[in-house]
Amino acid sequence: xxxxxxxEALGLxxxxxxxxxxxxxxxxxxxxxxTVIAALIGIPLGxxxxxxxxxxxxxxxxxxxxxxxxxxxxxxxxxxxxxxxSGPLGGFGLMFSPAAVIIGQxxxxxxxxxSLVYGGLARLDPELYETxxxxxxxxxxxxxxxxxxxxxxxxxxxLTAFGRVVxxxxxxxxxxxxxxxxxxxxxxxxxxETAKGAFTLSVALGIVLMVVAFGVNFGLNYLVKxxxxxxxx
Amino acid sequence: xxxxxxxxxxxxxxxAALLLSLLIVSVIAGGRGERDADIRLTLATTTSTENSxxxxxxxxxxxxxxxxxxxxxxxxxxxxxxxxxxxxADVVMVHAPVLEEEFVAEGYGVExxxxxxxxxxxxxxxxxxxxxxxxxxxxxxxxxxAGSESVFISRGDNSGTHIKELMIWREAGVRxxxxxxxxxxxxxxxxxxxxxxxxxxxxxxxxxxxxxxAAIDATIVNEGDDxxxxxxxxxAVNPExxxxxxxxPAEAFIDYLVSDEGQQRIAGYTVNGExxxxxxxx
Numbered sequence: 001x002x003x004x005x006x007x008e009a010l011g012l013x014x015x016x017x018x019x020x021x022x023x024x025x026x027x028x029x030x031x032x033x034x035t036v037i038a039a040l041i042g043i044p045l046g047x048x049x050x051x052x053x054x055x056x057x058x059x060x061x062x063x064x065x066x067x068x069x070x071x072x073x074x075x076x077x078x079x080x081x082x083x084x085x086s087g088p089l090g091g092f093g094l095m096f097s098p099a100a101v102i103i104g105q106x107x108x109x110x111x112x113x114x115s116l117v118y119g120g121l122a123r124l125d126p127e128l129y130e131t132x133x134x135x136x137x138x139x140x141x142x143x144x145x146x147x148x149x150x151x152x153x154x155x156x157x158x159l160t161a162f163g164r165v166v167x168x169x170x171x172x173x174x175x176x177x178x179x180x181x182x183x184x185x186x187x188x189x190x191x192x193e194t195a196k197g198a199f200t201l202s203v204a205l206g207i208v209l210m211v212v213a214f215g216v217n218f219g220l221n222y223l224v225k226x227x228x229x230x231x232x233x
Numbered sequence: 234x235x236x237x238x239x240x241x242x243x244x245x246x247x248x249a250a251l252l253l254s255l256l257i258v259s260v261i262a263g264g265r266g267e268r269d270a271d272i273r274l275t276l277a278t279t280t281s282t283e284n285s286x287x288x289x290x291x292x293x294x295x296x297x298x299x300x301x302x303x304x305x306x307x308x309x310x311x312x313x314x315x316x317x318x319x320x321x322a323d324v325v326m327v328h329a330p331v332l333e334e335e336f337v338a339e340g341y342g343v344e345x346x347x348x349x350x351x352x353x354x355x356x357x358x359x360x361x362x363x364x365x366x367x368x369x370x371x372x373x374x375x376x377x378x379a380g381s382e383s384v385f386i387s388r389g390d391n392s393g394t395h396i397k398e399l400m401i402w403r404e405a406g407v408r409x410x411x412x413x414x415x416x417x418x419x420x421x422x423x424x425x426x427x428x429x430x431x432x433x434x435x436x437x438x439x440x441x442x443x444x445x446x447a448a449i450d451a452t453i454v455n456e457g458d459d460x461x462x463x464x465x466x467x468x469a470v471n472p473e474x475x476x477x478x479x480x481x482p483a484e485a486f487i488d489y490l491v492s493d494e495g496q497q498r499i500a501g502y503t504v505n506g507e508x509x510x511x512x513x514x515x
Contacts, residue, residue: 085320085475093477095321096275096306177306192307195423196284197448 009204019181020201024208027185030098030176031166034105038113039158046117046157047147051129061118067111072104072170079104079175096177101185104171109161116160120153121146152223159223163216167209272301274482277314277322279393280420282465283307285440285509290502295489301482309420311391317341317468320475324483326490328393328438328465342468343480348490349499349510350464353397354442355455356425357383357434365434371458375405382413384433386424389416393463398436401460425449438463440509447505465510490514 012020049060081087083095083103094100124146132142147154169187176183178192186205193202282288283305292303306316310327317325318341325342327333336342355374357365363383368374378385379402387409388395402409417427421441428435429449442453467490469483489495491514499512 085477086318090320096304177304179304179306182302182304192283195280195420195426197422197426197445 005199005203008200009207012200012204013207017204020204020208022181023184023186023189023205026098026183027166027187027209028212030101030105030172030185031162034102034165035109035158035162037102037106038109038161042110042113042157042161043117043154046114046154047121047143049114049118050121051143051146061115064111064115064118068115070108070111072108072168073174075104075107076171076174079107079171083175096175096179096183098176098183100175101172101183104175105165105168108168108171109165112161112164113157116157117150117154120150120157123153124149156220156223159216159220163213163220166212166216272299272479272482274301274303274324274479274486275322276303276305276324276326276486277312277316278305278307278326279310279313279328280307280422281328281394281438281441282326284420284422285438285444286504287440287499287502287510291490291495291498294494294498295486298489299482299485301485303486307420309388309390309392309395311396314341317470320470320478322470323479324467324469324486326465326467328463329396330464330466332393332396333466333468336468341471341474343471343484345466345468346487346491346514347464347466348487348495348514349512350462351439351510352456352463353394353436353461354439354453355434356428356437356442356451357454358432359450359452360432361454363434365454368455371401371455371460372404374455375401376407378434379405379407379409379413382411384413384415384431385409386428386431386433386435387414387416388421388424389418390420392421394421394436394438397461397463401436404460425451443507443509444504464513 049057049064079100080095082089083092083100084090085093085095094103128149129142129146132145137145167187169191172178172183172185173188173191176185176188178184178188184192186209190202190205190209193199193205278288284307288305288307292305295301296303306313306322308316310329310332313322313325313327314329314332314336316322317336318339325336333342333345337345353371355365355371357363357378363377363381365374365377368377387398399409415433417424419427421437422445424435425437425442425445426449427433429445429451432451434454439456446452467487469480469487470478472478472480490499496512496514499510500508502509
């Protein structure tokens with residue numbers, strides 16, 4: 001059943017099918033917007049968590065790591081109950097819109113960015129910070145230097161978050177409603193087309209998703225290989 | 234700066250450029266452009282109308298005529314009505330008369346309008362191990378399936394089809410439980426695909442079944458019983474309950490469904506030469 005679809009799917013991809021493009025565009029659009037939002041909030045949070053000492057720091061870190069595995073449908077349910085017309089934020093009318101999907105995916109991406117940024121910064125040589133103080137660097141200079149030193153981890157955190165949201169189906173389905181031309185993403189379209197028994201489009205979309213995932217992983221591997229080892233400054 | 238540093242900077246710059254270009258491409262290629270209109274009407278409907286392809290035949294003419302974009306959310310009847318209750322849809326199009334009456338009686342819907350019907354069919358493997366073909370009506374068919382403990386796939390999702398199925402089990406006086414009875418919680422298409430795969434019996438609306446028939450072995454093993462009648466209703470969500478709902482385009486949509494044009498489009502929609510839904514507006 002899948003093999004004949006595979007050839008047809010390649011044909012569909014080669015022909016630049018309009019709906020295939022629109023669905024792919026939606027997926028990338030939602031995933032990129034949510035990742036950017038999560039990065040803007042999560043990177044500073046990760047930095048602060050690493051460099052500052054505050055009460056309950058261990059708890060914050062544990063919670064952040066735990067939330068990395070947040071089930072997508074739980075986020076879908078949570079955001080649904082907030083954004084629904086009958087919910088506290090219903091007045092904005094965001095339910096079943098691209099904004100709803102982006103909010104849900106940003107919530108999924110945020111703990112990943114925070115945890116991995118924290119993990120990356122914490123793994124730096126602890127002497128680095130001390131050395132910077134000894135050298136008389138100001139707090140701002142120290143922060144800038146630390147982040148520059150860990151920039152690969154920061155980039156890897158963002159790419160990992162992107163990989164997580166671009167392939168998720170729970171939040172996209174529950175919050176977007178899988179509306180054709182509007183909120184249909186690669187994952188929700190695959191779920192629908194497979195249920196319809198239309199394997200060609202499913203397979204074609206699956207190929208696109210795999211290519212995106214491979215691209216992200218390839219980028220991640222490249223970054224990890226480049227990680228400077230044992231250098232302090 | 235030594236070389237690895239330069240390379241990492243380049244790599245990060247390249248990743249950023251890649252993400253940015255993906256964003257630009259996605260905005261340019263975005264499907265929004267061709268579906269721009271001032272009004273977006275949210276339609277909560279059942280998987281049977283979308284999976285069968287009826288919506289694609291029905292919506293574009295209405296959208297062009299009224300400069301409205303219809304955002305169709307295809308879920309089970311129970312969930313479609315729930316989306317109407319929370320005010321997240323402007324109009325619902327479903328098939329479970331009892332639940333529809335309840336919806337209107339509770340004040341969530343303005344008025345139920347019948348506009349088409351089809352019927353349910355019992356489908357199963359061609360070999361028919363439960364001997365359902367010889368059954369006297371759907372209730373007897375269900376008794377035979379339970380009696381022989383042949384695998385039965387249930388939607389299990391509070392959809393119109395699921396509610397009809399439970400009604401038939403009740404009529405048959407059978408408690409549907411055990412290894413042979415599998416609730417899968419999927420849409421009609423998913424259930425048909427699954428039933429075909431597992432050589433199991435299931436209840437389907439005729440429309441969705443006909444749109445799958447070319448690709449599967451499962452066939453109709455029982456049909457025509459009065460209990461299998463399947464009317465579809467459309468209800469505008471009551472603006473007194475939810476003031477933000479778009480009652481005018483919602484009523485225009487219902488008017489379109491019962492208009493000559495809408496009724497003709499329903500009658501004219503065929504898959505493999507077979508008509509799936511029958512207009513019956515009064």
